[in-house]
Amino acid sequence: MIDWGAFLVVALVSLVSAGLLVSVYACGLRLLAIDARPAVATVGAYACFVLCALGALFGIYLIVPALHGG
Template identity: 50%
Template structure:
């Protein structure tokens, strides 16, 4: 039987995570657009790319134990 409450929690978490990744990436593109080297916009853009990568790595970290039955 399907645990519908758990299903909706996972669906909501996936939706929020997807929106967060897309928002971080698009803001990074926006801040990095035409920025000169050494400007504050360039540093913000790189920081947003790093945050986006960290969100993806955290998602992978959450998935890996589930693949091994943990």
């Protein structure tokens, strides 16, 4: 039997998290595309990329049971 409530939660969380990661990555790219950008824009861009990498690694951590003892 399918637990439709859990299915809906997983679908919504994956949709929102994917959209959020893509948006943060796009912000990082936008910050790098500024002509004669200040140092703070470069730091912000790399911070966006690190945030995306951490989000992707957390998703892998949740998917692979051997990583969290599940």
